Amino acid sequence: MKTFLNLLALGALLACPAAASGALNIFACEPEWGALAREIGGDRVGVYVATTALQDPHKIQARPSLIAQARVADLVVCSGAELEVGWMPVVIGQSGNNKIGIGKPGNLEAANYVPLKEVPTLLDRSLGDVHPRGNPHIQWDPHNILLVAEELARRLGNIDPGGKNYYDARLTSFAQRWGQATQRWAQEAAPLKGVAVIEHHKELTYLFDWLGMPVVGALEPKPGVEPTSAHLSELVEQQKINPAQLIVITTQKSPEAASWLSGQIKVKHIALPATVGGTPGAKDLFSMYDEAINRLLAAEKS
Amino acid sequence: MFKPHLIAGAIAFALVLPAAARAQTNPQLEDIRKQIQDLKESYDARIQALEKQLKEAEDAAAKAQSAATQAQSAAGQAKQSAEAAAAQSSASKPPASPSAFNPGLSLILMGGYYNSDQDPRTRSVTGFLGSDQYALPNRGFDLGETEIQISANIDHLFYGQATFSIEDGVITAEEAFFQTTAIGHGFTVKAGRFFSGIGYFNSVHNHAWDFQDAALVQKAFLGDNFGLDGVQVSWIAPVSSLYVELGGEGGKPVDFPFADSSFNSNGFQVGTAFAHLGGDIGASSSYRLGAWGLTSENGIAGQPIPALNFTGFSNTLSGGSDNLWGLDFVYKWAPNGDPSYQNFKFVTEWMHRSLNGSLTFAPGTAQTQTGGFTANQWGWYAQAVYQFHPYWRVGLRYDQLNEGVYDLGSGLVAAPGLAPPDFTPKRWSAMIDWSPSEFSRFRLQFQQDKSQQGLTDNQVFLQYIFSLGTHGAHKF
Numbered sequence: 001m002k003t004f005l006n007l008l009a010l011g012a013l014l015a016c017p018a019a020a021s022g023a024l025n026i027f028a029c030e031p032e033w034g035a036l037a038r039e040i041g042g043d044r045v046g047v048y049v050a051t052t053a054l055q056d057p058h059k060i061q062a063r064p065s066l067i068a069q070a071r072v073a074d075l076v077v078c079s080g081a082e083l084e085v086g087w088m089p090v091v092i093g094q095s096g097n098n099k100i101g102i103g104k105p106g107n108l109e110a111a112n113y114v115p116l117k118e119v120p121t122l123l124d125r126s127l128g129d130v131h132p133r134g135n136p137h138i139q140w141d142p143h144n145i146l147l148v149a150e151e152l153a154r155r156l157g158n159i160d161p162g163g164k165n166y167y168d169a170r171l172t173s174f175a176q177r178w179g180q181a182t183q184r185w186a187q188e189a190a191p192l193k194g195v196a197v198i199e200h201h202k203e204l205t206y207l208f209d210w211l212g213m214p215v216v217g218a219l220e221p222k223p224g225v226e227p228t229s230a231h232l233s234e235l236v237e238q239q240k241i242n243p244a245q246l247i248v249i250t251t252q253k254s255p256e257a258a259s260w261l262s263g264q265i266k267v268k269h270i271a272l273p274a275t276v277g278g279t280p281g282a283k284d285l286f287s288m289y290d291e292a293i294n295r296l297l298a299a300e301k302s
Numbered sequence: 303m304f305k306p307h308l309i310a311g312a313i314a315f316a317l318v319l320p321a322a323a324r325a326q327t328n329p330q331l332e333d334i335r336k337q338i339q340d341l342k343e344s345y346d347a348r349i350q351a352l353e354k355q356l357k358e359a360e361d362a363a364a365k366a367q368s369a370a371t372q373a374q375s376a377a378g379q380a381k382q383s384a385e386a387a388a389a390q391s392s393a394s395k396p397p398a399s400p401s402a403f404n405p406g407l408s409l410i411l412m413g414g415y416y417n418s419d420q421d422p423r424t425r426s427v428t429g430f431l432g433s434d435q436y437a438l439p440n441r442g443f444d445l446g447e448t449e450i451q452i453s454a455n456i457d458h459l460f461y462g463q464a465t466f467s468i469e470d471g472v473i474t475a476e477e478a479f480f481q482t483t484a485i486g487h488g489f490t491v492k493a494g495r496f497f498s499g500i501g502y503f504n505s506v507h508n509h510a511w512d513f514q515d516a517a518l519v520q521k522a523f524l525g526d527n528f529g530l531d532g533v534q535v536s537w538i539a540p541v542s543s544l545y546v547e548l549g550g551e552g553g554k555p556v557d558f559p560f561a562d563s564s565f566n567s568n569g570f571q572v573g574t575a576f577a578h579l580g581g582d583i584g585a586s587s588s589y590r591l592g593a594w595g596l597t598s599e600n601g602i603a604g605q606p607i608p609a610l611n612f613t614g615f616s617n618t619l620s621g622g623s624d625n626l627w628g629l630d631f632v633y634k635w636a637p638n639g640d641p642s643y644q645n646f647k648f649v650t651e652w653m654h655r656s657l658n659g660s661l662t663f664a665p666g667t668a669q670t671q672t673g674g675f676t677a678n679q680w681g682w683y684a685q686a687v688y689q690f691h692p693y694w695r696v697g698l699r700y701d702q703l704n705e706g707v708y709d710l711g712s713g714l715v716a717a718p719g720l721a722p723p724d725f726t727p728k729r730w731s732a733m734i735d736w737s738p739s740e741f742s743r744f745r746l747q748f749q750q751d752k753s754q755q756g757l758t759d760n761q762v763f764l765q766y767i768f769s770l771g772t773h774g775a776h777k778f
Contacts, residue, residue: 055639059641063582068544072540096488102455129739
């Protein structure tokens with residue numbers, strides 16, 4: 001028992017260097033929301049990003065480090081629509097932090113503020129790991145980013161009333177720059193319209209819909225199920241009837257299946273950043289879109 | 303002669319009647335068609351007007367772009383509100399039935415096949431568990447345990463969860479507790495029946511185990527999952543860079559190896575304290591370290607000591623307590639922190655038990671002795687599980703128990719039956735499992751069990767674990 005008490009004392013000692021500073025602590029589930037929080041929150045917020053662009057946000061585990069970060073968070077910003085269902089409920093539940101519970105101002109689920117695509121009409125697990133509320137990978141439609149930015153500014157002003165004007169001003173500035181950029185991307189991406197693609201998962205649906213690029217197939221036979229050789233053979237057959245011009249995956253996925261199919265059907269395969277940080281150039285939301293569109297254009301031209 | 307005519311007449315009538323009806327209702331139908339046409343036209347006009355407005359707004363925005371960025375923002379705002387309207391109209395309305403508030407429900411199906419050299423009903427762990435306590439499955443096909451878990455937020459203050467296990471017609475409440483969600487400051491209070499937060503393995507439900515069975519030291523000292531009816535308080539330190547959790551529990555133990563919860567006395571019969579530290583090492587690795595202690599009143603009065611499995615001598619233990627402490631360590635690795643393709647997990651736990659009380663011992667025909675008695679024993683296990691390919695994992699585990707030392711108080715004289723057996727129980731386990739989705743798993747496990755003196759028991763488990771319903775979230 002004595003040894004045990006000593007260990008407790010050691011734990012208490014280690015607990016001393018508290019990290020809390022004056023700034024609002026934002027816990028962003030995914031890098032795109034971390035980047036958005038920096039755009040809107042500026043110097044008044046400190047941002048912790050729980051996942052990287054190389055991690056599948058659906059398969060994260062409730063690691064102790066995440067619970068420790070959630071403990072001190074004033075606001076969590078997540079994609080929602082069950083994308084983080086395997087870990088965020090545990091992280092929030094174990095954190096003992098009553099500010100970030102579901103329905104609280106400190107809990108922002110982005111999917112609640114945008115129109116979701118691919119809402120399933122049939123919910124059955126035989127169809128793979130479908131998300132009942134719709135496709136949660138909403139970061140690839142620039143309109144969605146703006147909708148979430150607006151809600152984020154509102155929440156920040158709510159939690160930190162002293163900074164309300166600051167957040168509103170930053171939102172206006174961001175909305176202006178984002179609106180211009182969106183128009184520019186739409187112009188630049190004009191040649192991509194109608195270019196048929198095969199994707200890996202459904203994580204780029206919003207991008208392809210926005211750019212008018214028809215998706216004719218997915219490497220995954222069912223959402224969340226890794227590519228199988230039987231399914232890839234089907235895609236080879238399908239190419240004869242419904243041909244794709246590009247295979248587009250993200251840098252988060254293994255390129256194995258895309259590369260194999262590319263060799264079989266003689267169609268180029270490229271990888272886009274899944275989110276901010278997915279490629280060296282994708283440093284923030286603007287450069288993430290730049291990077292994606294440039295890579296698509298480069299592949300389309302060649 | 304008559305009948306065919308009648309039938310023919312009837313058929314003719316039947317054929318003519320609807321036609322007549324059609325002829326009659328035609329003007330009405332025309333009316334409706336006209337109304338629909340009118341409606342459609344008015345909609346078209348309205349849609350055209352809206353499109354025109356939208357076009358104008360877009361044109362205006364485009365013009366303004368060259369002039370000033372101010373208008374851009376307005377266009378953005380307009381787009382936003384348009385999108386918001388779209389979101390509102392496309393958002394599915396929540397169902398207005400009482401069942402909309404149904405809690406999360408999941409069902410775990412488990413079962414399999416067991417093959418072993420030795421009869422599981424006669425197996426024991428020398429010095430620790432008697433043959434009725436080791437609880438190996440029956441040989442051959444066996445359904446095992448079916449689990450139902452129900453959980454939901456109760457209101458703005460509480461969360462509730464219950465896990466029922468159904469096995470051979472017996473339903474047990476493995477866990478049934480409520481937990482606070484609104485205290486804040488890092489505090490959470492849990493009360494009811496729950497698995498203790500001590501150690502690593504103890505609070506993990508059967509379906510989430512990495513091997514078919516619990517480690518020997520876990521089984522011998524704590525049962526598969528040590529649960530209590532009582533209260534747990536835990537606190538997370540407000541340190542973002544290091545996970546620090548402190549907690550304690552008090553209540554009544556539920557099951558073996560502690561006395562069952564039917565005993566009737568005021569206050570706490572068991573108390574625990576635990577501490578966990580954890581964090582990440584770079585992007586790919588994470589760990590958690592733990593230490594814990596537990597003290598329990600000895601509920602077994604006037605019974606042989608089940609926890610020591612004395613055999614061949616009449617003995618009873620009264621009073622005293624069962625004191626445990628342990629250390630646990632978990633390390634996980636995944637390339638870039640993404641466990642999808644490959645990941646690795648290492649777990650080790652070490653536990654010590656000190657069981658004491660007043661022992662009445664009758665060594666054969668000699669005189670009965672009574673005196674203070676303490677058995678100090680310990681054990682540990684280490685296991686590694688590696689996912690080498692999506693869906694496929696392999697694992698290896700080693701178990702060991704140490705028979706320890708018995709301290710005899712005054713009144714007890716050293717005798718052959720009063721010394722620990724000269725034997726160290728050991729076991730090796732290897733498993734491979736295949737999980738085609740997050741909801742299904744098949745496992746094959748080989749085990750060489752040398753936990754009973756003089757025996758080697760080679761065991762094979764084939765197991766399935768299915769999870770239906772709510773997508774569960776698992777602890778680290």
